[in-house]
Amino acid sequence: MTYTVTAEGLCKSYGDHLVLDQLDLAIETGSVLALLGPNGAGKSTLVRILATLVAPDAGAAIVAGHDLATEPRAVQRAISLTGQFAAVDELLTGRENLELMARLRRIAPRAVRQRVGELLAEFDLTDAADRRAGTYSGGMQRRLDLAISMIERPQLLFLDEPTTGLDPRSREQLWDTVRRLVGEGVTVLLTTQYLEEADQLADTVAVLDHGRIVARGSAAELKAGVGQEVLRLEFPDARVVELATTGTVADVQAALDRYAAGGTAVKVSMHRPSLDEVFLSLTSTESKEVA
């Protein structure tokens, strides 16, 4: 097994606030790892450290075969960052944005036009190529942002909350684009607050809470850890109770009996746990009884 990222013992504090606490992380080459966590869990800080923007207080990481601390240039050559805000110049056209970044990446001047043309077509921006990026919709800006990231195919692509603020259709389109890039062999570190996004895109999900990874596995494994089947009871007073069960008749019966004293449920249903439930059960104490 080869890894594109291996990080050990990463720590980062801002003042008294401990953002990353002895964090270890490994991302297999060619896979998509989703970092899932509430706001302030340290997702963006981790991305910023691995993308050479911020130095960790302690710990070390190897990214694409290069030590983050001693060979940041080599790391920078292997990565591409798509941050929380679309990093496009709104006063430049889509084509100018791509041309500038291509030339900064030292694509030969004669090859720039061709590569930019290919990318515009690939990311469905040909018609808007000569309009200023400021006039683009949110989805188009994100596509342009991704196109810039793909000028030279990176070994590791950071997608920091790539669909925050996008409408559902644009989100679906962006997911398709990301799947296509993954198909080309790009390793992806995705951060998201949307569990559905992790479910859709990620091979591995790591749940980050208070600067530590509190759970890690495939989406299915994490869901299985919470319980195979969730029993949902709705009471007349609008109370909802969800109980994890193994899904067997005996187990469901026992769960129903336990809540018989609480009143007569008006509706009973069974469902498989969503990543949301995994997330809530792992990252907050009060919801544990619910799960």
Add this chain to the structure above:
Amino acid sequence: MSFADALVDSRLLAGRCVRRSLRNPEAFFTALTLPVVLMLLFVYVFGGALRTGGAYVDYVVPGLIVLCAGFGAGTTAVAVATDMSNGIVDRIRSMPLSGSALLVGHVAASLARNLIATALVIGAGLAVGWRPTASAVEWLAAVAMIVLVVSALSWLAAALGLLARNAEAATSVSMVLMFLPYVSTAFVPAHTMPAALAGFARYQPFTPIVETMRGLWMGHTSTGTSLGVEAVAATGYCAAILILSAVAAARLFRARTL
């Protein structure tokens, strides 16, 4: 990272800044009309009432040049602050570019904008009767002084833009640079001011800068101090501001995390 690479990065990023300036029509229009409007205002509205010994236009041209340079510095500070509050700076910092290429780009574009504004001040001055007595060598020295001032102010503006967290803050911080020339010998001789103010005006950086240009163009300073002394002071101030600001800007840029 070779010097040649750093040069290419800076040139590409300066090109971006120039393009951005041209695409902001309101700011561009203001920057171009300001030198002319100020010239007309100072010469025809205020100039008649001001006694500086000789035609007021002969006195005021260096003052208007530094006033426009202060305004230009504000534009640069805002441009840097705007970039720093946008995702684009993270992308650029995560790319294998030379450290301060983005800042050098901003400063180069700032230099270009300010030299155009200076040329407009000089052109407008000549059109309304400014008659400098300078020789070709003195003209060259005056231009060198302008390039030095504008470079120093541009780096200072870059540092201020990095310190300010957003464009609004950058505007207020750089306001100081736009008003400081008024309390110097740029528009009126220092001895006409109240003693405390005159003391400040006499020794603040804009005075030797203005007096150096005045001495070069018109053959005499307004302070009575010799051109040589003013020129040494002006060069010293500018070099100090330039070096301190450039070092501070480079450090702030590296340390800056959103």
